[in-house]
Amino acid sequence: MTHDLFAELPPEPTCESLMEGAVVLRQFALAETDQLLAGIRQVTAQAPLRQMKTPGGHTMSVAMSCCGEQGWVTDSRGYRYQPEDPVSDQPWPAMPEALYRFAGRAADAAGFPGFEPDSCLINCYRPGAKMGLHQDRDEQDFSQPIVSVSLGLPVVFQFGGLKRNERPIKVPLAHGDVVVWGGPARLRYHGVLTLKAGEHPLTGACRYNLTFRRAR
Ligand code: SIN
Ligand code: FE2
Numbered sequence: 528m529t530h531d532l533f534a535e536l537p538p539e540p541t542c543e544s545l546m547e548g549a550v551v552l553r554q555f556a557l558a559e560t561d562q563l564l565a566g567i568r569q570v571t572a573q574a575p576l577r578q579m580k581t582p583g584g585h586t587m588s589v590a591m592s593c594c595g596e597q598g599w600v601t602d603s604r605g606y607r608y609q610p611e612d613p614v615s616d617q618p619w620p621a622m623p624e625a626l627y628r629f630a631g632r633a634a635d636a637a638g639f640p641g642f643e644p645d646s647c648l649i650n651c652y653r654p655g656a657k658m659g660l661h662q663d664r665d666e667q668d669f670s671q672p673i674v675s676v677s678l679g680l681p682v683v684f685q686f687g688g689l690k691r692n693e694r695p696i697k698v699p700l701a702h703g704d705v706v707v708w709g710g711p712a713r714l715r716y717h718g719v720l721t722l723k724a725g726e727h728p729l730t731g732a733c734r735y736n737l738t739f740r741r742a743r
Contacts, residue, residue: 548712550637557703566623570594573620574612588656595622597646597742608742630674630739637707639672644739652734654724660716671741672709679730687716
């Protein structure tokens with residue numbers, strides 16, 4: 528009888544280059560999804576997920592919460608970072624240590640050492656939710672990268688150019704994948720296509736995205 532020693536081992540994380548300054552670290556978060564999901568539960572117990580309104584008055588399909596010194600918010604006054612949760616007027620929950628350290632390791636693995644995020648946005652996509660092409664440009668220092676973690680249901684990520692009209696490439700993202708972009712890719716347009724119906728054993732009918740940034 529032959530015994531396949533490797534059949535039981537989880538696949539190794541791999542690093543895929545998207546374009547200069549942007550990589551997908553496939554399955555980089557897989558070994559830590561329990562801690563990351565525990566962090567999400569802890570934060571959203573204090574700062575519940577909510578669907579915010581764009582400055583134009585549209586309700587976002589993605590439900591969001593934040594942790595860290597700065598949280599990203601949108602309302603009729605615009606897009607911005609602020610230290611308080613507008614729902615409670617209290618400071619955002621502290622960023623769980625495991626999340627902070629994970630983001631630093633991912634940035635490091637992508638070639639951006641010394642990343643110290645002060646903000647982690649939690650995006651919760653239910654089937655039908657999507658995020659249109661946009662740039663992340665509410666941060667002060669564009670020399671700092673962005674670390675973006677996918678948990679739960681898969682989705683198609685779009686990664687485009689520095690102008691909105693440049694056709695984006697499509698990148699399928701699965702549970703545990705991490706996208707990191709910075710340097711010449713820092714201001715590239717990106718978004719996600721509509722989440723398809725499904726059930727994930729760890730998150731149910733949901734995809735979580737954690738976006739780590741240095742806001743200030
Ligand atoms: C975002 O760009 O804010 C979210 C990206 C994602 O959900 O993967
Ligand atoms: Fe973004």
